[in-house]
Amino acid sequence: MLPVRAVFEKRRRAKYISHLDLMRCMQRAFRRAGVPIWFTEGFNPHAYLMFPLALSLGYESGCEIMDFRLDGVMSMEEAMERLNRVLPADLQILSVAEPAAKHTDITAAEYRLLVPCAYSTVSPDALFAAWEAFYAQPEILIEKKTKRGVSEIDLKPNSEVLSAEQTDAGVRLSLRMPAGTSVNVNPSLLIDAFTKYLAEHAPELKTGMLRAERTAILCADGSAFK
Amino acid sequence: MSLFEQIEPLLLQVQKPARYIGGEMGSIMKNKDDIKARFAFCFPDRYDVGMSNLGMKILYSCINERPEYWCERVFAPDTDFEQLMRKHGVPLYALESLDPITDFDFIGFTIGYELCYTNILNMLDLAGIPVMQKDRGEQIFPIVCAGGSCCCNPEPLADFIDIFFLGEGEELDLEVMDLYVKMKAAGATRSEFLRAAAQIQGVYVPSLYDVTYNPDGTVQAVTPKDGAPATVRKRIIENFDKCYAPDDFVVPFAEIVHDRAVTEVLRGCLRGCRFCQAGFLYRPFRERSPETICSQARTLIDNTGYDELSLCSLSTSDHSQIEQMMDGLLTFTENEHINLSLPSLRVDNFSTGLMNRLRRVRSSGLTFAPEAGTQRLRDVINKNVTEEELMRTCRIAFNAGQTSVKLYFMMGLPTETDDDIRGIIELAQRVVDMYYSMEKRGKGKPVQISCSVATFVPKPFTPFEFHPQDTREMIAHKQKILEEAVSGHKRIRASWHFPDTSILEAVLAKGDRRLCQVIYGAWKRGCVFDAWSEHFRYDLWLEAFEAAGLNVEFYANRPRSYDEVFPWDHIDYYVSKAFLIRENEKAKQAQTTPHCRLQCSACGVTKVTGHACFEKAQE
Numbered sequence: 108m109l110p111v112r113a114v115f116e117k118r119r120r121a122k123y124i125s126h127l128d129l130m131r132c133m134q135r136a137f138r139r140a141g142v143p144i145w146f147t148e149g150f151n152p153h154a155y156l157m158f159p160l161a162l163s164l165g166y167e168s169g170c171e172i173m174d175f176r177l178d179g180v181m182s183m184e185e186a187m188e189r190l191n192r193v194l195p196a197d198l199q200i201l202s203v204a205e206p207a208a209k210h211t212d213i214t215a216a217e218y219r220l221l222v223p224c225a226y227s228t229v230s231p232d233a234l235f236a237a238w239e240a241f242y243a244q245p246e247i248l249i250e251k252k253t254k255r256g257v258s259e260i261d262l263k264p265n266s267e268v269l270s271a272e273q274t275d276a277g278v279r280l281s282l283r284m285p286a287g288t289s290v291n292v293n294p295s296l297l298i299d300a301f302t303k304y305l306a307e308h309a310p311e312l313k314t315g316m317l318r319a320e321r322t323a324i325l326c327a328d329g330s331a332f333k
Numbered sequence: 334m335s336l337f338e339q340i341e342p343l344l345l346q347v348q349k350p351a352r353y354i355g356g357e358m359g360s361i362m363k364n365k366d367d368i369k370a371r372f373a374f375c376f377p378d379r380y381d382v383g384m385s386n387l388g389m390k391i392l393y394s395c396i397n398e399r400p401e402y403w404c405e406r407v408f409a410p411d412t413d414f415e416q417l418m419r420k421h422g423v424p425l426y427a428l429e430s431l432d433p434i435t436d437f438d439f440i441g442f443t444i445g446y447e448l449c450y451t452n453i454l455n456m457l458d459l460a461g462i463p464v465m466q467k468d469r470g471e472q473i474f475p476i477v478c479a480g481g482s483c484c485c486n487p488e489p490l491a492d493f494i495d496i497f498f499l500g501e502g503e504e505l506d507l508e509v510m511d512l513y514v515k516m517k518a519a520g521a522t523r524s525e526f527l528r529a530a531a532q533i534q535g536v537y538v539p540s541l542y543d544v545t546y547n548p549d550g551t552v553q554a555v556t557p558k559d560g561a562p563a564t565v566r567k568r569i570i571e572n573f574d575k576c577y578a579p580d581d582f583v584v585p586f587a588e589i590v591h592d593r594a595v596t597e598v599l600r601g602c603l604r605g606c607r608f609c610q611a612g613f614l615y616r617p618f619r620e621r622s623p624e625t626i627c628s629q630a631r632t633l634i635d636n637t638g639y640d641e642l643s644l645c646s647l648s649t650s651d652h653s654q655i656e657q658m659m660d661g662l663l664t665f666t667e668n669e670h671i672n673l674s675l676p677s678l679r680v681d682n683f684s685t686g687l688m689n690r691l692r693r694v695r696s697s698g699l700t701f702a703p704e705a706g707t708q709r710l711r712d713v714i715n716k717n718v719t720e721e722e723l724m725r726t727c728r729i730a731f732n733a734g735q736t737s738v739k740l741y742f743m744m745g746l747p748t749e750t751d752d753d754i755r756g757i758i759e760l761a762q763r764v765v766d767m768y769y770s771m772e773k774r775g776k777g778k779p780v781q782i783s784c785s786v787a788t789f790v791p792k793p794f795t796p797f798e799f800h801p802q803d804t805r806e807m808i809a810h811k812q813k814i815l816e817e818a819v820s821g822h823k824r825i826r827a828s829w830h831f832p833d834t835s836i837l838e839a840v841l842a843k844g845d846r847r848l849c850q851v852i853y854g855a856w857k858r859g860c861v862f863d864a865w866s867e868h869f870r871y872d873l874w875l876e877a878f879e880a881a882g883l884n885v886e887f888y889a890n891r892p893r894s895y896d897e898v899f900p901w902d903h904i905d906y907y908v909s910k911a912f913l914i915r916e917n918e919k920a921k922q923a924q925t926t927p928h929c930r931l932q933c934s935a936c937g938v939t940k941v942t943g944h945a946c947f948e949k950a951q952e
Contacts, residue, residue: 119337120356123344128351128586132358135584135638139358152670165345193638195356316342 108145109177112206112333113187116169117162121197126161132198133173140189143179159210159332160286160324163293166218168321172332174206207333208326213287217269217323218294222301223277225313234312235273238280241304242268249300251292262300265292277314286324294319336431339423347414351587352380355428359583359637360406361397362429369401369514372506373427373434373475375442377452378864380408384583385591387645388443388481392502394579402510405429405437406583409452410459412861412868418459425460435461438474438513441498441506444481444490447841448834448864451856453479454493464853466495466540471522476513480506482614484537485567486793486901489841491539492849495523496530499904500567501600503577505535531561535568537904544846544900550887552845552898566905566941573600573619578629581636593641593674594633598626598658602647603929603946605936607715607920608704608746610792611647613908617938617946618929623654627661634671641672649675653930656686676700699730702741705749706756712923713748715916720760727764731774737781738764744811744829745789745803747920751814757784758818758825765824784827786815788835792842793901794908796916801890802839808832833871837863840888845900848888850881909937 117124124132134154137144146152157174177186183203191199224234241247247262269281284292298317305312324332344350365371374393376383383389389406396404405427410418417423424433434440440462442453457464462475469477479490480498487497498505509530516526531538541561545553557563570576578597585592601618602611621629630642642662652658666673703723705711711718727738742757761782768780788808791797803811812829819827841848854877862868878884893899895914902910912935919926926934930947939945 120354123350123354124586125349125351128588131588132584132586134640135358137638138634138640139636139638141635146670164350193358195358197356316345 109183110206111175111177111183111186111203113173113175113190113200114202115171115173115198115200116167117171117198118167118169119197121195122165122167124198125164126158130156130158136190136193137175139193140186142186142189143177143181145176145178157210160213160216160291162321163295163319165317166319166321169201170321170323170331172324173200204333211288212326213324213332214285214327215283215325216286216321217325218280218282218284219320219322220280220282220294220298221274221277221318222280222298223315223318225315229312229314231273231275231277233309234314235271235278237305237309237312238271238278238301240308241301242271247297247300249296249303251296260292260296262292262297265290266294266297281322283325336423336426336433339421340418340426340431343414343417343421343423346417348411349380349587351585352408353410353414353428355406355431357583357585359581360429361393361403361583363397363400363403365403365430365432367400368403370403370438370510370517371436372396372402372404372439372441372510373407373437374404375407375434375440375453375456376409377442377444377449377456378409378446378862379411380585381587381589383408384585384589386443386445387595387597388445388502390579390582390595391577391597392443392480392506393583394581395503395577396506396510398577399507401514402507403429405434407434407456409456409862415455415459425456433460435475438476438517439510440475440477442477442479442481442494444479444483446864447483447838448869450490450841450852451860451863453490454853454856455861457493464493464856466492469495469523471524473513473517473521473523473526476523476526478509482611483842485610485614485904485906486842486844487537487539487904488544488846488900489844489848489852491542491846492853494539495527497537497539498568499535499537499565500906501570502568503570505533505568508533509536528559528561531559534566537565539846542903546845546847552900552902554898555900555903557903564903564905567907569617569907570600570619571942574621574625580629580632582633582639584637584639591643592639593643593672594630594637594639595643595645596626596630596633597621597645598649599646599652603651604648604717605715605916605926605928605934606704607713607796607916608743608789608791610795613794613913613936614906615647616907616936617942618651620652620654623658623661626658630662631665634665634669640670641674642666643674643676645676651928651930699735699737700739700741701726703760704741704743705746705753706742706758706760707753709923710746710749710753710756712925713920714746715920715925717925717928720763723760724764724767728767728771731768731771731780736768736778737783739783739785740764742784742786743789744786744815745808745832745835747797747800748923749803749811751811754811754814755818757786757815758822758827761825761827762822765822780824782825784819784825786812786827786829788830788832790835790839790842793899794906794913796913796920798843798899798913799893799895799917801892802836803832804886804890805832805836808835834863834866834869836885836889837871837874840885843900844888847881847883851877851883853877854880907936907938907941909940912936 144154187200187203250257251260267283272279282294396402426433454464463469476495478496479494484497527538530536543556547553599620601615603618704716791800855874858873
């Protein structure tokens with residue numbers, strides 16, 4: 108039995124596959140590809156597949172992680188090649204290796220976002236200025252829905268803006284957010300807070316549909332999760 | 334801007350966007366430039382329902398087998414997405430290419446349920462295609478066509494559809510496409526093509542028929558013109574074992590109703606239950622050999638990656654070699670963690686051998702359909718199932734550790750009395766009593782019998798096509814009887830629905846061409862997704878009836894005489910009206926008819942096929 112950690116990408120049409128649907132899709136891909144995946148034992152055996160960090164619906168990514176175990180004589184490189192042949196073009200495995208870190212080692216994730224102007228009459232200058240003023244606030248409170256109910260969190264200590272720049276289309280951001288098994292903050296929350304801020308302070312400024320991509324999953328020391 | 338860029342910003346604003354973006358495993362991409370005809374296969378309901386439809390899977394693969402044709406999938410968008418599409422000017426598009434279907438050669442609907450008719454109009458409108466057939470001009474494309482079981486009475490849709498495909502489509506659809514490509518290349522007009530297509534057996538072009546009515550509102554005559562045949566006969570596949578079957582499915586990302594590999598084991602039904610339209614429409618009975626079934630199932634599992642396989646037919650246990658078939662399938666499904674499911678089993682031939690094989694399959698409860706609560710009424714409807722057989726089957730199931738059984742019934746059947754309704758609960762109670770009389774029964778869980786009671790809808794091409802449907806008041810009365818009968822029975826649960834959708838179903842099933850204006854009017858008033866209770870607006874339908882000067886009772890609640898001209902009398906599904914009359918007379922006497930393997934009842938099929946459906950048993 109060989110444990111394998113696959114890095115895969117989720118782009119274009121595939122970014123609309125929900126986390127639950129992705130699980131099923133991958134399970135079927137293993138069967139379709141004829142890759143001998145290890146099944147859990149017990150009353151109701153099922154293919155063992157782990158996704159340590161879920162990706163929001165609509166986000167693209169080039170750094171998603173899927174763990175599985177090979178149960179038979181097949182190299183992980185061949186497994187990857189076979190899986191890629193049966194997976195959609197927008198959902199492809201980029202690399203495979205034996206897992207180095209534990210799932211609990213994940214502490215942060217990085218994202219690239221484009222917050223576009225909703226219409227051509229919204230000026231990118233004004234939108235960028237509003238962003239700067241928004242993020243300069245001492246605290247940014249927003250309600251977060253969890254399994255246990257609604258709680259309020261402050262996004263200021265829970266986000267790090269790596270870069271913010273103005274483009275013709277709107278505001279381009281690079282963010283680092285807490286991620287992993289203990290704290291997990293979705294960057295969409297920050298954009299929701301910004302939208303709320305605009306409604307209150309600059310109602311003439313409207314943003315369009317967010318374009319978002321996860322660019323890295325990180326361990327505590329800042330290294331990529333492998 | 335491409336349509337993809339146009340719909341992308343909308344997708345995250347709607348529920349389950351994976352339904353609207355395609356790109357699934359098994360979906361077929363082709364190069365537009367190599368294609369001679371594009372077929373938009375439209376399912377007039379939501380993705381999760383349509384993607385479960387086996388007919389669509391078969392014809393999708395069948396058309397795409399031909400390199401010069403490209404068949405793509407189209408479903409009815411849910412109302413949230415439809416609103417956004419209309420607001421942003423996004424036309425209805427196909428899921429493979431994401432191209433608008435407006436310029437496709439064929440817009441083909443598969444119609445299996447009357448309550449999806451308004452969705453057909455809505456989808457045409459969303460695509461920017463004139464809803465009315467007469468408004469489509471002389472350009473040859475797009476040809477709006479329709480197939481599926483509801484097309485046995487195509488008249489209520491006559492104003493909207495250019496071509497109906499009657500019967501099985503595996504050969505017919507391609508023949509019509511071949512003719513189209515030839516005529517399009519020669520510069521033919523739409524009406525020239527329609528006239529030529531009408532000469533192919535199985536093609537019904539409603540615009541080539543004039544309908545006149547008697548003063549009482551019944552049909553006087555249906556007259557063909559421009560050389561169209563006086564009666565149009567459905568198509569069947571003679572050699573079903575060798576018939577085309579898909580070796581791959583489009584495997585969705587989003588969850589759908591039936592998310593599994595499906596293998597068709599037989600077509601048609603030999604039982605002749607008098608209420609069942611499918612049992613007559615799909616005749617003759619034809620089986621696939623266990624070898625073919627196993628090899629098709631194996632290929633499908635390998636290609637789709639599904640971990641569940643379902644056998645599809647009207648009555649799987651009527652397959653003459655079911656145990657061989659099961660043994661063949663179990664050899665690989667068991668080793669590979671593949672769940673095998675067998676819907677459509679009958680209680681009268683449910684053997685211990687079959688049960689033992691089923692026990693090796695993960696089971697999620699057993700469902701049987703006695704259909705009526707008393708033996709008298711079961712004889713009337715020719716459901717040749719006795720109470721002893723039901724008890725024996727339940728005993729086998731209980732012995733195997735099952736504790737819940739679901740039973741399907743109908744109310745509103747011809748000759749039905751209040752005692753027949755009470756009989757439903759009495760029958761269920763006897764199943765409960767039998768359970769407690771068993772010495773070796775499952776410990777812990779109490780027995781639970783669920784009775785689901787639907788409102789009967791009389792349908793064309795059945796012996797009950799002459800019968801009126803029970804009125805709303807009669808159904809309400811019977812539901813009350815049922816409610817009273819079940820109260821106090823702790824181990825029995827009974828469920829039923831408001832009859833309004835069943836009434837509309839009866840009207841549309843047995844309606845004539847004048848209903849086109851009612852359907853149009855209902856859609857104009859906002860009716861869509863009539864099959865979904867959260868959308869169904871019976872009040873708007875009644876308004877549409879009134880505006881058209883028609884009424885529900887004329888279609889649903891009127892007994893029809895044997896000599897009346899029915900709106901579908903020029904459509905031939907192999908089964909003769911004389912046979913249906915004979916069967917209806919026997920029903921009145923509560924006389925049963927043996928199934929086709931025991932004795933031929935001369936339904937009319939052999940007259941067309943020219944041979945007996947079953948080989949005579951060796952003496």
